[in-house]
Amino acid sequence: MTSGNRDGGGTGRGKGGATVEFRNVTKRYDQGQKGPGAVNDLSFTVPAGKVCVLVGPSGCGKTTSLKMVNRLIEPTSGQILIDGQDVTGEDVTTLRRRIGYVIQQIGLFPHLTIGQNIGVVPRLLGWTQARQLERSEELLATVGLEPARYRDRYPTQLSGGERQRVGVARALAADPPVMLMDEPFGAVDPIVRDRLQNEFLRLQQELAKTILFVTHDIDEAIKMGDLVAVMEVGGVLAQFATPAEILANPASDFVARFVGADRGLKRLSLSRVRDLELRPAVTARSGDPAAEARQRILADSFPYLLLVDPEDRPIGWLDQADVPGEGRLEEARAIPMSPLVEPETTLKDALSMLLDASVQAAIVVDKGRRVLGLVTVDMISAQLHPEARPEVLAPDAAAEAAA
């Protein structure tokens, strides 16, 4: 049992989640009916510390599935186990203290300040005032809201994105091993949403909670999930796998349609520049003898010489045709720079940056902006056909194939 942080001791943020298992879970709202239930024989296991996204069209039973975990809804049959323990065997109040719950339009109490809203569960748990306050401040900072500015405000004084952050902070207050999140970022505009998603992923790296996350948006599912459960109407599990696996091998026509015809492109968002074998850049410094540099760039199949400064930081390109046979290289002739990318950049982002660059190679740089190598459009498009190169995008599959 994960109970270490429940009844005392420091206010420090706990790390780690609990295993959540659905075992043949079925829910029928209308007991008499013979038709398909809202949720139908759902079985899957989310390992401790992982994010599992339930995704599917409206009405496919996502919310129902989530609410059976904290028993806002009771299953008709089957079991849900947290660290092996059936939730129906547990006292509901105790159970819910171990499960954070975040919903869209989070329903903060309007007459309580932000600090008090976050302190609701700790207060119920009988924490001292001082400890409640300390925890509120810590959590506000955790979700990126400056405590001094926010703790005494009221929910209506906050933007949608800020309220959503408070909702996450409140759900984390008692440090639950399991979090349920039902379309948590559904009500905010796309830019705020992207930021909240990124913040949340960063936070999760630290906290490693077990998270069941509901969305109807396949892109959000791919971005947020370690595992994705694709559901179809009738509450049937269509596929349960990693995002990469679902995009590479959709289990049915339904899944293929649901993930979209651009699943190759989507898969690029799962790979990063560091997953590629970079093309070495042919570089030279401004003022170097031109003849030698010209020889080197003519010998390379890529037609642009990269000018770098004494620290190996890129300055610009020289078309090989413009590299003179004598004299010195001149910075003044350089073509403005291609996009700079880092090893962490996704291939999808690298591709979109390259599409309107004058030289279609991204320059990969390290934290100090020193050149590591090049990524070309061709290298990225090769990734769109993993059948030909299974070793790059799906190391597990490649290992299996080799075994």
Ligand SMILES: Nc1ncnc2c1ncn2[C@@H]1O[C@H](COP(=O)(O)OP(=O)(O)O)[C@@H](O)[C@H]1O
């Ligand atoms: N309280 C309820 N009573 C009867 N039917 C319900 C109730 N809640 C949801 N349903 C039905 O169960 C199905 C699944 O709903 P829901 O879990 O909310 O789906 P989702 O969250 O995927 O949109 C839908 O057909 C919905 O109409």
Ligand SMILES: [Mg+2]
């Ligand atoms: Mg729903």
